Amino acid sequence: MCYNKTVRKIILKIYGEKMNYQEAKQALTALINRYNETLRNQRQENISEETIRAWINEFLSVFGWDVQDTHQVMQEKVLRGEARERLNTIHSRHRKPDYTLVNHGIIKSFLDAKDLDVNIFDSCETAFQIRSYGWSAQVPCAFVTNFEQFVIYDTRFVPNVDQTADFGTIKITVDEYIEKFDLLYDHLCKEKIYANRLFEIYDVEPIEGVNRLDKRFTSTLSDFRIKLAQAILEDNDTIDNNEMLNYYVQVIIDRIIFIRVCESKGIEEPERLKTFLSSPNGFWNTFKNCCYMEFYEHYDGAMFNRDNTFNSLNIDDNIFSDFINQFYYPYPYKFDVIPIKTIANIYEEFLGKQIIVTENEAKEELKSEYIKTNGAICTPEYIVDIIQANTIKLDSINTVNELFNTKILDPCCGSGVFLVSCYEMLARKLVSILDESDTEQVEFENYSFVSDGHRYLTVEARRDIVINCIYGVDIDGAACEVAKMSLALKIVDGTNPLIWEETGIFGDRILRDISNNICTGNTLVSTDIDIDPTEILDVKPLDIQQEFSSVFENRGGFSYVVSNPPYVETKHFKNANPNVHAYLSRKYESFEGKADLAILFIEKSLSLINNTGKIGFVIQKRWFKTNYGKKIRNIINSSGLLESLVDFKSTSIFKRRMTYVAVIVLSNQNNENVNYYNVLDEPTTIINKIENIGAVGYIEENQPTIVPHYCGFRSWTYDYSDIELIKERLSTEIGTLKNYPNLDIKDGIQALWKRIYHLTNVEINGDVAIGTNLIGERVEIESCLLRKVIYNREFYPFKPIAEDAYCIFPYYGNTTNPILYSTIRASYPLLYDYLESHKQLITFNVRCRNGEYWHTFTREHNHTLYDCPKIIIPMTARDAIATVVENEGFYMDNSNVWFIKVDNVNFETLIAIACIINSTPFTVMAKAGANPQSGDYYKLNKQFLNPVPFPNEKLVANEDGCVEFLNNCYNSIVELQREYINATPVNKAVIKRTLEQKWSELDIYCYRLYDLTEEEIAKINGIGRTVSRIDLLNGAN
Secondary structure (H helix, E strand, C coil): CCCCHHHHHHHHHHCCCCCCHHHHHHHHHHHHHHHCCHHHCCHCCCCCHHHHHHHHHHHHHHHCCCCCCCEEEEEECCCHHHHHHHHHHCCCCCCCCEEEEEEEEEEEEEEEEECCCCCCCHHHHHHHHHHHHHCCCCCCCCECCCCCCCEECCCCCCCCCCCCCCCCEEEEEECCCCCHHHHHHHHHHHHHHCHCCCCCHHHHHCCCCCCCCHHHHHHHHHHHEEEEEEEHHHHCCCCCHHHHHHHHHHHHHHHHHHHHHHCCCCCCCCCCHHHHHHHCHHHHHHHHHHHHCHHHHCHHHHCCCCCHHHCCCCCCHHHHHHHHHHCCCCCCCCCCCCCHHHHHHHHHCCCCEEEECCEEEEEECCHHCCCCCCCCCCCCCHHHHHHHHHCCCCCCCCCHHHHHCCEEEEEECCCCCCHHHHHHHHHHHHHHHHHHHHHHHCHHHHEEECCCCCEEHHHHHHHHHHHHHHEEEEHHHHHHHHHHHHHHHHHHHCEEEHHHHHHCCCCCCCCCCCCCCCEEEEEECCCCCCHHHHHHHHCCEEEHHHHCCHHHHHHHHHHEEEEEECCCCCCHHHHHHHHHHHHHHHHHHCCCCCEEHHHHHHHCCCCCCCCEEEEEEEEEEEHHHCHHHHHHHHHHHHCCEEEEECCCCCCCCCHHHHHHHCEEEEECCCCEEEEEEEEECHHHHHHHHHHHHHHHHHHHCCCCEEEEEECCCCCCHHHHHHHHHHHHHHHHHHHHHCCCCCEEECCCCCCHHHHHEEEEEEECCCCCCCECCCCCCCCEEEEHEEEEEEEECCCCCCCCCCCCCCECCEEECCCCCCCHHHHHHCCCCHHHHHHHHHHHHHHHHCCCCCCCCCCCCCCCCCCCCCCCCCCEEEECCCCCEEEECCCCCCECCCCCCEEEECCCCHHHHHHHHHHHHCCCCHHHHHHHEEEHHHHHHHHHHHHHHHEEEEHHHHHHCCHHHHHHHHHHHHHHHHHHHHHHHCCCCCHHHHHHHHHHHHHHHHHHHHHHHHHHHHHHHHHHHCCCCCCCCCCCHHCCC
């Protein structure tokens, strides 16, 4: 094909540097003109497929794609003659789209090329094929063209063979390309696609649910799991417990999925499983026999262990038909483009549920440890990448043997998400070693081969990576089976069936020994636990040092431990298994009643790494600052173990969950400093950057703050390191709020069930009160049994207090002395009728006491403090906020609102304390030590308020009349706030200036009370308040 000079110049420029919009438009115009002058006038039957592909190659290059670079575009070869015959010999029906647009191996979209004689505008077959690939790869849109026609397909929705060709499409002819260039450029520009522009154009959030591949596939697996379990249950007496049933159900599903994926990659004959459905011996016997003989001989025991129980199972063939058929046309699953890690992630959520048998009926339910989080949550791939980039360092490794000395453990591996990612990292390193060293190539000649200028690893090399380097443990046997499958799929992963023979994929027992290092057991509970033999299968005690003894004998422990440990509170075991709870409390120095298992996994993992080893975990941040995290912080701080901390400010790191997480890297290096990364990016930004510059590049872009390693039990407040230094000095010199004489911080009362016991819109008429409960019923109650309650609602400093609700209070006076239910029946008929009519509802929803006390609160505390003067503080707020009440009785709403009481002080002193709490220095120091919540809120309860520095001596001594000064500030601010709230918008602006001045005066005075330096004041003001104290008034009535 001849190029004129203009086109040649443009094309050279394309490959030389990134084109801008105008240059791309100019290039496309020239390309179309040349097409019109040459090919447009030729007979279609004389135009070959290769010719059309050449024009499409140029078309893509206009938008910045280098079709020769497999890191950008993966092309399906046009096969003819011997090559086509070769595919036929391995029974491949390779119909993948001709172009896969990728970014560092991540599929971004597809473009399929068609002959000119195909009218792609009207072809339903073409539409279904490209939609199926786009949907299976979870890309938002995909493209088909024959150069004269171009169609954009919305691939967010589940494809259906009956959909019309134009469903969710944009159609453009070659004559419209320039007119609609903006549309083409927005969809095809490489830089835009790499910035995930397609996900902006086609928002996936509104149509998630059953339209997503992962949700649909999970639903398909769940439906089949129940049917399979029921069929096994009905015909097999040998399956006599839930765990055994779950295990074999999982093994059967895993084997089916594995073979289906191998079919899609050309390793197995197409539709192999489907042919089993019509076998004279029936599906199950045919499949079972293949598992025992053919599949075992080909793949070995990692996936097809010769298990007598499995071979003896009798299962009705009828249950398989619908499940198997869903994996073939006319269903849309394209397993050749579904990433292995996507399958692992799907399984991760799937494994959050289990089969239980009730009255001979198999049912699916959430595992107990996942009830609180409403199911298992898979670790986002970019988080795994960040953990690897921060933890696993392979730069100094130069030989294969050095690489194989790298031992990586996931102690709670689940479906194998981390293990698969670690394998990929090690495989890339192995290719690099072989590329760079002729000596290594010769010594390990069976490990690789070169085709089309690229080095590929053989099955032997892939297998040896897993055998030598990858280790996993999980307490769930079904999860371990899935982890084995994930690794097995990774070993047979590939996109080009033409290289399978050179890879060794058709050899014998190609997966042998890869499951040796995947172990079912309890990482936290070793074999030294003293339990009844009947409990062993539930607890699954495991001595990891013994199980993987060669790692400890030869390497002194693991090189790296990486994981997303479970966030299950240890108290979960107190009732579920008291022996385990007692064992954990004895065995682990970091054990604390409210702690979650992740803390214990940290302590355990520290005993599993060698002298130069590292741990990389994604972890909930709650224990960084809470009391229950003191012990593990002390373990880490005292030995300088924390190497780096990646602190995510976003609460959306885990999809569809609000979480507060960080990545921590621990090492046995006695680190003097910590690399603190304050990550402000939202997940979409993180994903975009990692796809384009890699996880290592992303970490390097986020320059860390180098901060000194903390000591002892100190909270991890690296995001407020400067403020913490100020707090340390002040705490030593002047003390903290906790040190103020006779001061105590209390929470509110806890009603038996708030929805029934709290009443709003209450009208009191003598002895009778009428109010609305929190389920919307209007009720009558004796007014003497109600107490005023304050909610955390629209708080601002010095807010005048009025009740938000009344609480039914079945106690004498303001005490913990309960009124018996029989007394309520005799003396308080309105309350008796109300409680009696709601008793079934109450007892169904909350745990109650027995008999005469069933209606009383299960937690009785602070009842006697109803009438005392108090400083009221909302627990969840964006800044510390305080108001005061003197002579009127109020209870706070459980732990949502706290209050300070100080014995033996006058009310003026309470006001002075409240003024300091409302000051900027106090709120900044309080936020520095508090646990963050979503929306820039903080949890400011007792454990976070007590450690805040406080000018105790000056206030107690009323030094320089500070109490009087603060009271004058209080009076002025209260009056100005009252006027501001009631003012017109114009007058609000006038009052605001004076009010700002008064708050400034209070802050300046408090800086003096704290004896802060100018530099310290600047640091505090640099952080400042989250919300202006005046802005808080705008929500006031």
